[in-house]
Amino acid sequence: MHSDVRRADHMVSSVAAHTQEVCGLRWAGDGRYLASGGNDNLVQIWSVRHLERFAESTPLHTFSEHQAAVKALSWCPWQPSILASGGGTADRCIRLWNCNTGTCQSTTDTKSQVCSILWSAEYKELISGHGFAFNQLCIWKYPTMNKVAELSGHTSRVLNMAMSPDGTTVVSAGADETLRLWNCFQADPTKTTNEKNKKTSSCAMIMSHHIR
Numbered sequence: 001m002h003s004d005v006r007r008a009d010h011m012v013s014s015v016a017a018h019t020q021e022v023c024g025l026r027w028a029g030d031g032r033y034l035a036s037g038g039n040d041n042l043v044q045i046w047s048v049r050h051l052e053r054f055a056e057s058t059p060l061h062t063f064s065e066h067q068a069a070v071k072a073l074s075w076c077p078w079q080p081s082i083l084a085s086g087g088g089t090a091d092r093c094i095r096l097w098n099c100n101t102g103t104c105q106s107t108t109d110t111k112s113q114v115c116s117i118l119w120s121a122e123y124k125e126l127i128s129g130h131g132f133a134f135n136q137l138c139i140w141k142y143p144t145m146n147k148v149a150e151l152s153g154h155t156s157r158v159l160n161m162a163m164s165p166d167g168t169t170v171v172s173a174g175a176d177e178t179l180r181l182w183n184c185f186q187a188d189p190t191k192t193t194n195e196k197n198k199k200t201s202s203c204a205m206i207m208s209h210h211i212r
Contacts, residue, residue: 017044017059026073030080033060033099037070043085045099061102067091072128074117076142086114089132094145108145110138116161118170120185127184129172131157137172139184153180 017036024037034046045061063085072086072094081100087093092112096105113131120127125148126140135158137151156175163170170182 023069023071024073028075028080029077035073035083037073039069041066041068043070072114072117074119077119077121084117084126086117089113106145115158118161118163122167123185127170129158129161151182
């Protein structure tokens with residue numbers, strides 16, 4: 001369904017692509033693709049060009065490999081055509097999709113329901129939030145998908161996660177009615193110093209131009 005709330009009759013178009021509830025939606029960082037995940041175990045990829053022609057109701061790709069509902073969807077920030085999706089309790093897998101080619105790049109059995117996925121551009125890693133059976137967060141190295149760390153603390157399902165603006169801290173919201181802050185991705189002090197030096201030199205150049 002596409003809506004423009006600036007209009008009184010704001011529903012512009014509706015597309016019946018999933019046969020059950022849609023439980024995940026995510027735009028790619030470059031705006032080219034929209035991913036949808038459903039209770040019908042499907043991941044659908046929509047091209048923005050198709051969505052602009054609202055009469056077109058056929059997705060660019062339909063991925064049916066998941067064996068449970070797909071809620072967790074997240075696009076890679078440095079490779080905008082790569083999508084990570086996570087399946088529910090009967091599936092437990094994180095799958096990486098190349099949406100340029102329509103192929104599955106890798107499948108990782110996490111041993112637990114996948115509820116949420118985020119990417120760390122600094123460390124080139126993923127962090128996933130889980131429900132049954134372990135109710136934990138896991139960090140994975142991309143693209144090998146080797147497990148880097150397990151973060152335990154929630155006593156019930158991890159419902160959602162969000163990354164801090166500086167990319168260092170993850171907050172997780174659990175069905176145990178707690179918010180937990182995790183310092184997962186510590187900033188590289190060398191990189192931070194270099195960035196500060198660049199900003200300082202840029203400011204100095206601007207000031208010198210103004211003086212002249």
